Amino acid sequence: MIVLKTSRELAAMRDAGRISARALRLAGEAVEPGVSTWEIDRIVRRYIEEQGASPTFLGYGGFPASACISVNNVVIHGIPHKDQKLKAGDIVSVDVGATFEGYVGDNAWTFPCGDVSKEARDLMDATRESLFEGIRAARTGNRLGDIGSAVQRYVEARGYSVVRDFVGHGVGAKMHEDPSVPNYGTPGRGVRLLAGMTIAIEPMINAGGHRVRTLPDGWTVVTQDGSLSAHFEHSVAITKDGPVILTLPD
Numbered sequence: 001m002i003v004l005k006t007s008r009e010l011a012a013m014r015d016a017g018r019i020s021a022r023a024l025r026l027a028g029e030a031v032e033p034g035v036s037t038w039e040i041d042r043i044v045r046r047y048i049e050e051q052g053a054s055p056t057f058l059g060y061g062g063f064p065a066s067a068c069i070s071v072n073n074v075v076i077h078g079i080p081h082k083d084q085k086l087k088a089g090d091i092v093s094v095d096v097g098a099t100f101e102g103y104v105g106d107n108a109w110t111f112p113c114g115d116v117s118k119e120a121r122d123l124m125d126a127t128r129e130s131l132f133e134g135i136r137a138a139r140t141g142n143r144l145g146d147i148g149s150a151v152q153r154y155v156e157a158r159g160y161s162v163v164r165d166f167v168g169h170g171v172g173a174k175m176h177e178d179p180s181v182p183n184y185g186t187p188g189r190g191v192r193l194l195a196g197m198t199i200a201i202e203p204m205i206n207a208g209g210h211r212v213r214t215l216p217d218g219w220t221v222v223t224q225d226g227s228l229s230a231h232f233e234h235s236v237a238i239t240k241d242g243p244v245i246l247t248l249p250d
């Protein structure tokens, strides 16, 4: 069931989104060679808790941290670890959720650690731009397939592939609500987009093939072929005046 939000609920979601966006920005500022993914997770958790919010991911399905930190060939759901120190040239995807006064903000960004290769930078640029292509398609009158196809068209034209096994989602009082929001699709197909829908659009884009697999820890998702992967996400409200990004830091 898709829950349409009132303007009051959208305001509450913007508050939760702001906290998650600021936590993500702090995480990005901490990405440096020699820093452990565990330290970045601590920064995220401390900031969210200082705001009177709670880290949505902590304990979700048993996830042991407040941020998912996914380096290089890790697509999503990387578990922060004290022994995992970042190196110059890494690309570091950080996914952060904050729950505040009953609503969730969910966002992700891939940060370069020091100087990264042109290959890595091009992948990050294309994935970020594909997110905004998807957001631009998130308007009343369109359908869900218009979002996915906008993302897919943009990245496939540049030789990248869209992860199929994981998708975006509705977001609101719960982190994962209906509908599922694939990053691929057919224009004009799928659920009609209505004002009051709130969705997390989150392209996960691989430099190589689209196939992924989950490591034995049950969480870490990696590219099957070992290629780099990038991940960008915003929580977005569909309104009669167009898409509104809920996860902005200011």
Ligand code: MG
Binding pocket: 106, 107, 168, 169, 200, 202, 233
């Ligand atoms: Mg999400």
